[in-house]
Amino acid sequence: MKKIKWISAAVIVLVLVLTANYLWQNGSSKHKINNLTPLSTIGDIGASIGAGKGSDKPVNVKSSKTTPSQATPNKIYYRNKVIVLMYHEVTPEQIDSGTVLVSKFKRQIELMKANGFKWITMKEYSDFILKGTPVPPNAVLMTFDDGYESFYEYAYPVLKEHKIPATMFLIANTVDNPKHPGIPKLTWAQVDEMHKNGIDFYNHTYDSHILAPTSASHKASRAVLAGPMYLEKLNRKETMTEFKARVKKDLSQAQAVLKQRLGNDMDVLAFPYGAYTKETLQVCRELGIKITFTVKPGINAKGQLNGFRVNAGGKQNNPDELIKLMKSGAKQETKKKLSSPFDLLHEGPFKTLEQLIEGDRTHNSDLVKLDGEQSASSAVVGAWGAHVYGEAA
Numbered sequence: 349m350k351k352i353k354w355i356s357a358a359v360i361v362l363v364l365v366l367t368a369n370y371l372w373q374n375g376s377s378k379h380k381i382n383n384l385t386p387l388s389t390i391g392d393i394g395a396s397i398g399a400g401k402g403s404d405k406p407v408n409v410k411s412s413k414t415t416p417s418q419a420t421p422n423k424i425y426y427r428n429k430v431i432v433l434m435y436h437e438v439t440p441e442q443i444d445s446g447t448v449l450v451s452k453f454k455r456q457i458e459l460m461k462a463n464g465f466k467w468i469t470m471k472e473y474s475d476f477i478l479k480g481t482p483v484p485p486n487a488v489l490m491t492f493d494d495g496y497e498s499f500y501e502y503a504y505p506v507l508k509e510h511k512i513p514a515t516m517f518l519i520a521n522t523v524d525n526p527k528h529p530g531i532p533k534l535t536w537a538q539v540d541e542m543h544k545n546g547i548d549f550y551n552h553t554y555d556s557h558i559l560a561p562t563s564a565s566h567k568a569s570r571a572v573l574a575g576p577m578y579l580e581k582l583n584r585k586e587t588m589t590e591f592k593a594r595v596k597k598d599l600s601q602a603q604a605v606l607k608q609r610l611g612n613d614m615d616v617l618a619f620p621y622g623a624y625t626k627e628t629l630q631v632c633r634e635l636g637i638k639i640t641f642t643v644k645p646g647i648n649a650k651g652q653l654n655g656f657r658v659n660a661g662g663k664q665n666n667p668d669e670l671i672k673l674m675k676s677g678a679k680q681e682t683k684k685k686l687s688s689p690f691d692l693l694h695e696g697p698f699k700t701l702e703q704l705i706e707g708d709r710t711h712n713s714d715l716v717k718l719d720g721e722q723s724a725s726s727a728v729v730g731a732w733g734a735h736v737y738g739e740a741a
Contacts, residue, residue, distance in 0.1 A: 417668060420675075425485075426485065426486065428650065429487070429677070430476060431488050431678050432488075432641065433488060433657065434660060435661040436494060437661070438499065438506075445662060446661065447661065447663070452666075456667045457506060463671055465674065470515045473489045474614060477648065477653065490512060490515070491514065491618065492516045493517045494517070494519060495533045495539075495549075497531075497533055497534055498531075511546065512546070513546045515548045515550055516534075516542075517549075518551070519620075520552075520553070520554045520602040523536055536609060539609070539610070540609075540610075543610055549606060549610055550616040551615065551616060554602035560577035561578045562576075562578055562585065571620055571621040573620065573624055573625075575591065576590070592627055596634070614638075615637040616637065617637045618657075639655065640653065641656075642656060645658045658673065
């Protein structure tokens with residue numbers, strides 16, 4: 349009986365420590381909603397412990413003082429591969445845990461340049477993935493999600509100054525649409541200007557960057573590209589045929605808008621929240637979308653149609669650690685196995701919460717083959733018990 353009481357007390361203390369630590373880290377931050385979803389706040393919590401917006405694993409989370417690695421501008425870290433970096437908002441002040449400071453962004457650029465990384469365009473990336481067209485050693489593709497207006501104000505000037513090509517994934521229905529809920533997005537005038545100066549714009553859905561309930565109870569939600577959603581008016585879940593038809597309509601509508609407005613001659617898609625199924629990928633291929641992107645970290649080789657992306661944004665980002673990660677070929681550290689639950693206590697509050705969350709995720713562990721590529725199975729589930737995979741923006 350005493351043992352049970354001690355365990356209960358330890359659990360209560362642990363919860364209080366974790367809560368206090370989170371509030372200490374985030375309590376003074378201005379809160380805003382990136383996309384109006386039931387899990388937006390939970391996404392912020394995930395980001396604050398290192399997941400960042402759009403990462404399925406902690407990437408680049410060290411924010412303590414580190415000794416910058418010596419620049420090696422002539423060294424080749426990898427060949428015939430591409431690291432794709434993923435960002436969301438770049439802002440001068442830390443608005444929330446998913447944004448990266450302009451100062452850190454500039455530092456990343458300086459370090460990439462000093463260490464011999466070579467930026468490529470989406471066209472070069474696509475030709476490499478599909479045809480094996482050569483890319484330079486240490487190739488890097490810069491990508492940004494959601495089409496925030498702040499991109500035009502803060503990130504674009506830096507990219508333009510250094511003549512760095514980049515891709516922005518747009519939620520088509522939010523562009524020049526002030527009535528759309530959420531953070532202010534780009535206008536078509538801004539998009540047109542940037543498109544003339546080295547920024548490409550591709551598909552992040554027409555308006556499917558949302559979560560939806562999967563049952564009448566609303567106890568669980570998932571990204572609407574990750575499977576059938578519950579239909580309130582019909583009091584039932586979508587059939588697979590209805591799901592695929594909905595996805596096809598949304599993605600094709602976005603394709604049409606981008607082609608009409610920008611003259612895009614190829615189709616590329618980044619999945620919102622990194623969420624997709626085998627059926628979603630089938631719809632993409634039917635629409636001619638050959639190149640897609642997840643939020644799973646890694647490095648891309650020829651034939652990797654569903655690409656990996658390294659989260660380079662977020663409050664916890666450390667530019668020097670990012671460069672070290674890139675020099676390693678985006679290899680992730682393997683977490684040590686815990687011999688008992690009490691080992692968590694030795695990991696500190698952040699590490700403890702991180703381990704608990706990681707243990708509740710399935711991510712992309714169940715892989716199936718589709719058209720010769722690695723893709724997630726339709727059993728996509730994610731953080732905090734909700735049916736959503738990864739990305740928070």
